[in-house]
Amino acid sequence: MRRRSGLSARLKLTLSYAGFLAVAGALLLAVVWGFLLRYVPDNAQGLLGISPNRYLLVRTFVPAAAVAMGFLLVFGLVGGWILAGRMLAPLTRVTAAARLAGTGSLSHRIRMEGRRDEFRELADAFDTMLDRLESHVAEQQRFAANASHELRTPLAVSQALLEVAHEDPTRDRGELIARLRAVNTRAIGLTEALLLLSRSGRGTFTHEEVDLSLLAEETAETLLPLAERRGITLDVTGGPARTSGSAELLLRMVTNLVQNALVHNLPTGGTVTVHTETRDDASLLRVENTGPPVPPDLAPTLIEPFQRGTSRTRTDEHAGVGLGLAIVHTITQTHAGTLTLTPRPTGGLSITVRLPGQP
Numbered sequence: 001m002r003r004r005s006g007l008s009a010r011l012k013l014t015l016s017y018a019g020f021l022a023v024a025g026a027l028l029l030a031v032v033w034g035f036l037l038r039y040v041p042d043n044a045q046g047l048l049g050i051s052p053n054r055y056l057l058v059r060t061f062v063p064a065a066a067v068a069m070g071f072l073l074v075f076g077l078v079g080g081w082i083l084a085g086r087m088l089a090p091l092t093r094v095t096a097a098a099r100l101a102g103t104g105s106l107s108h109r110i111r112m113e114g115r116r117d118e119f120r121e122l123a124d125a126f127d128t129m130l131d132r133l134e135s136h137v138a139e140q141q142r143f144a145a146n147a148s149h150e151l152r153t154p155l156a157v158s159q160a161l162l163e164v165a166h167e168d169p170t171r172d173r174g175e176l177i178a179r180l181r182a183v184n185t186r187a188i189g190l191t192e193a194l195l196l197l198s199r200s201g202r203g204t205f206t207h208e209e210v211d212l213s214l215l216a217e218e219t220a221e222t223l224l225p226l227a228e229r230r231g232i233t234l235d236v237t238g239g240p241a242r243t244s245g246s247a248e249l250l251l252r253m254v255t256n257l258v259q260n261a262l263v264h265n266l267p268t269g270g271t272v273t274v275h276t277e278t279r280d281d282a283s284l285l286r287v288e289n290t291g292p293p294v295p296p297d298l299a300p301t302l303i304e305p306f307q308r309g310t311s312r313t314r315t316d317e318h319a320g321v322g323l324g325l326a327i328v329h330t331i332t333q334t335h336a337g338t339l340t341l342t343p344r345p346t347g348g349l350s351i352t353v354r355l356p357g358q359p
Helices: 009-035 054-102 118-167 173-202 212-230 247-263 299-303 324-334
Strands: 208-211 233-238 242-245 271-279 282-289 338-343 349-356
Touching: 009 054, 054 118, 118 173, 208 212, 208 247, 212 233, 212 247, 212 271, 212 282, 242 247, 242 349, 247 271, 247 282, 247 324, 247 349, 299 324, 299 338, 324 338, 324 349
Parallel strands: 233 271
Antiparallel strands: 208 242, 271 282, 282 349, 338 349
C-alpha cells in the first residue's frame, strides 16, 4: 500500500527539540523582561540617578537577546538532529531486519547489545518472532514435502497396477481390484488425516465442557473389538477430568492415542491402560501400553508428521499414515495443553496429555 511521504521521525524529533529549546529561551527572556526591566525607571537619570534608564537597557538587551535566541535555535536544530539520530539508530536496525524478513530471509537476527530499554525489548521480541516464524516455515516445508511423497506413493502404485492390467489381460482382475481398493482406501485415509490435521490446527471451534473420562470410556467401547481380536487387555481407570474445548476433536485425540497403543503392542498378551484424573487445576489423560522398547531419542520425534519409527512401522490392515500422534499433538496445542511421550522401561510408551482444568 503506497502512502504519501511525510517528515521523517528524525526530522520531527529535531524540530521538537529545537522548538522546545526556543520556547524555553523565549520564556526565560520574558521573565527577565517582566521582572527586571519593570523596576528600572523610564527617565533621564535612571535608577538612583546613576544607573542606565530603561531606554538604554532595552537598546542593549534586545540585540543580545536576539543573538541568544538565534544561537539557541541553531543549537537546538544541530543538537536535536544528532540526538534524534542516536536515539533512532536501534529502530533503523529493526527496520532493516524487517525488510530482510519481507524478502523471505528469516535467518537474520538483530541481537541488539546494551542495556535493556524499550528498543532492546522491541529487538528481542522481533528476534523471537523470527525464530518462531522460521521454525514454522521450515516445519510447513517439511510437512509439504512429506505429504507430497506420501500422496505420490499410492498414486504410483495405482498406476503400476493399471499398467499391469492393461499389458496382461489374462491376469486375475479380482486380485488387481482388491489391491486397487486397498491402495485407494489408504489414499483416502491419508487425505482425511491431512484435512483433520489442518482443521484441528486452526482453533476455530466452539468451546464446551468435556469430561475426558467419558471420552475414554466411549473410545474403549468402540475399540474393544480390536483389542479382543489382538488379544490385548484394555482398561479404563481414574475419575472425572473436565476441560473446555471441542468434544469432537478431543474424542479424536483420545481415539488416536488408544488405537495407537493397541496397534503398536505385543503380538499377544499385551495391555493398554487409559487413566484420567484431575491434578493441580489440570485434567490429565494418560495412555500406557506394552510393546517393543522405544529408544529415548526416538520418542520425541513420533509427534512429527509421517514419523513412524522403524520398529513401529506396520504392514497389516492397521498400517497408519504417520499422522496419528501428529494430530494428537496439534489438538493438544490448540487446547492450550501439553503432550509428553515417555518410553517405558519394560517396553511400550506412556503418553500423557495435560489440559487446562474446568471447575
